[in-house]
Amino acid sequence: MNDVLRTMAAHRTVRAYLPDPVPDEHLRAAVEAARCAPTSSWIQAYSLLNVTDPGERGRLAELTGGQPQVAQAGAFLVVCGDARRHRLVAERLGQPFVANLETFLLAVSDATLFAQNLVLAFESMGYGTCCIGGLRNRLPEVDALLAIPADVFPLFGLCVGRPDPAVETATRPRLPVDAILMRGRYLDDAEMLAQIDAFDAEAAAHYAERGLEGRTWTGGLWRKFTRPMRPGLHDYYTAKGARLE
Numbered sequence: 001m002n003d004v005l006r007t008m009a010a011h012r013t014v015r016a017y018l019p020d021p022v023p024d025e026h027l028r029a030a031v032e033a034a035r036c037a038p039t040s041s042w043i044q045a046y047s048l049l050n051v052t053d054p055g056e057r058g059r060l061a062e063l064t065g066g067q068p069q070v071a072q073a074g075a076f077l078v079v080c081g082d083a084r085r086h087r088l089v090a091e092r093l094g095q096p097f098v099a100n101l102e103t104f105l106l107a108v109s110d111a112t113l114f115a116q117n118l119v120l121a122f123e124s125m126g127y128g129t130c131c132i133g134g135l136r137n138r139l140p141e142v143d144a145l146l147a148i149p150a151d152v153f154p155l156f157g158l159c160v161g162r163p164d165p166a167v168e169t170a171t172r173p174r175l176p177v178d179a180i181l182m183r184g185r186y187l188d189d190a191e192m193l194a195q196i197d198a199f200d201a202e203a204a205a206h207y208a209e210r211g212l213e214g215r216t217w218t219g220g221l222w223r224k225f226t227r228p229m230r231p232g233l234h235d236y237y238t239a240k241g242a243r244l245e
């Protein structure tokens with residue numbers, strides 16, 4: 001174990017924060033480190049919007065599904081995949097900018113690697129974070145509120161703040177290494193299901209310790225995947241300039 005591995009292993013999502021704002025120098029230091037993440041072909045297809053207006057933060061708390069931490073955290077950041085720079089450069093050169101599924105995936109993967117580096121940077125500085133996928137619940141309204149330009153794709157939010165010590169947050173277990181790291185070939189389905197059952201027992205124990213008897217990991221999964229999630233995303237992202245074919 002080294003300090004980086006210890007910081008990673010201690011990760012837990014924090015949803016209750018002290019009211020202290022995140023000083024600008026801390027925000028800049030985290031972004032300075034996070035931007036060193038690998039990036040496809042050095043294209044750096046992401047940007048980060050720091051939402052500073054309290055009224056906008058309050059509205060975003062509603063738009064993300066009633067998540068109070070969006071308004072209460074020391075900072076609320078919007079992680080965006082970003083092809084706008086590339087389009088501007090192409091246009092200045094008088095060249096077409098040809099978007100397709102690959103250019104969208106480049107932006108999503110670049111932004112996600114950057115965002116995880118950002119989470120790690122903040123956690124190493126003693127902050128807690130909470131990713132907010134609820135940002136995609138009502139994206140057209142988020143878009144209008146924040147005046148997001150074309151070719152910029154808001155992906156998820158990130159709350160950052162000093163964890164409230166009065167609210168306990170535990171680390172959540174993860175699938176074991178052998179369920180993830182496969183040697184040479186993908187696991188067969190029987191082995192995969194055995195790994196899942198073993199993990200379910202661990203997850204059930206984790207829930208039971210918190211008074212949630214009878215809850216399992218797979219129980220939560222099937223509830224999530226039995227109906228289409230956020231069906232308007234195709235229309236929203238294509239309206240912003242993404243091409244998904």
Ligand SMILES: Cc1cc2nc3c(=O)[nH]c(=O)nc-3n(C[C@H](O)[C@H](O)[C@H](O)COP(=O)(O)O)c2cc1C
Pocket residue numbers: 011012013014015067130131132133134135156170171172
């Ligand atoms: C892209 C993404 C979106 C998420 N969206 C939300 C969210 O909207 N609200 C929330 O409370 N947690 C959200 N989470 C946090 C997850 O629920 C959390 O990471 C997961 O349950 C594992 O818990 P842990 O981070 O404490 O280990 C999100 C996480 C990710 C990676």
